Amino acid sequence: MKVLEKKYLVPFILITSLFFLWGLANNMTDTLLAAFKRIMSMSDTQTSFIQMAFYGAYFCVAFPAALFIRKRSYKAGVILGLCLYAMGAMLFLPAAKVASYGFYLVAIYVLACGCSVLETTANPYILSMGDPETATRRLNVAQAFNPLGSITGILISQAFILSDISLYSVSGTYFGLGCVLVMLMVVMLCVKMPEGKDDTTNADQNSWRSSIRRLISNKKYLFGVVAQFFYVGAQIGVWSFTIRIVMNELGILEKPAATIYLISIIGFCLSRFIYTWLMKYFKPSKLLIFGSLLSLVCTLLVVFTAGTQWFMVIALILVSMFMSLMFPTIYGIALGDVEKESCGGCAGDAKIGASGLIMAILGGAVLTPVQGLVSDAVGINWSYLVPAFCFAVVLMYALYVTRIEKC
Secondary structure (H helix, E strand, O other), X not given: OOOOOHHHHHHHHHHHHHHHHXXXXXXXXXXXXXXXXXXXXXXXXXXXXXXXXXXXXXXXXXXXXXXXXXXXXXXXXXXXXXXXXXXXXXOHHHHHHHOOHHHHXXXXXXXXHHHHHHHHXXXXXXXXXXXXXXXXXXXXXXXXXXXXXXXXXXXXXXXXXXXXXXXXXXXXXXXXXXXXXXXXXXXXXXXXXXXXXXXXXXXXXXXXXXXXXXXXXOHHHHHHXXXXXXXXXXXXXXXXXXXXXXXXXXXXXXXXXXXXXXXXXXXXXXXXXXXXXXOOOOOHHHHHHHHHHHHHHHHHHHHHOOOOOHHHHHHHHHHHHHHOOHXXXXXXXXXXXXXXXXXXXXXXXXXHHHHHHHHOOHHHHHHHHHHHXXXXXXXOOHHHHHHHHHHHHHHHHHHHHHHHHHO
């Protein structure tokens, strides 16, 4: 069975490029924690406000974005997302001029609003491009380009931010990114894309309130939102403090520590391709059990092997590799049955359902500051108990899905 039909090839390539772009933003933002800690002499808790602003925007904007693309089209969602993303990136320049951390947080929030709209738009669109049986594999292929964006973001941060840490190195880099986004937005405006509007005509089916009621009654979907919340909290927590914990463990500065972070993201990227290949032979839920269990074990090794230097660092890198399948797999499992189980195929339910899974990215805003508080209180290694707990929740979801699949 084909993962992608020829008629969807061009739309698939264009929409997949968006996965690269928000990966770029996510991991450039991760490096800002180390940069602002140096520039403004902040605590881990204070720098974690960056992630609160970034992932808090996902929570606030995802549902309105779903209503927008439900009423308009996928292409309209893409244009809106790129516009907000570019605007937020360009706001970094005036933020540097006034040297205000609060202004930077506003810029990050606007930028993340754009990323939230793009994610809410792109994920269900990729799922819809072909046979539902291959939807999770198709999403894993598209999501594989997300860590490629992450790698690029880290390389950009190393070259232009962490090599000469200052407000203007931060702001100039983001302003340049904003210019690139404006050019891409112009290209998207000129390209003909499938509109992707709802084709349901029943008034009740087109009601977002009805969609929410149906989604809440879907336990597999609802537990998936919870699992996604904790997974994103784990991922952002692991990555946000990677540079800091490596600096602490190996006694090195930000730029060389960012190389370890880069290796983690490369491992994350490569293992996602491996997981996608393995899905030809194993159910996604089985692989989710495998990945969440080993992520939990490796995270606990990070907690309890402080002072072992490279042993701990290797465990940290392995966490990224084992967790790489989680976001798209939880997403695909949770949303995969929505269209089949809701009114014989309510396209609107999938869009509202997608917004719930994107809103779950709030986990990065809520749990990263918790990890920062633990780090300031008892040490950065112990703070990794927070993502360890999160992986345990994902493991429970994977076991639940496996059980109901057998019924």
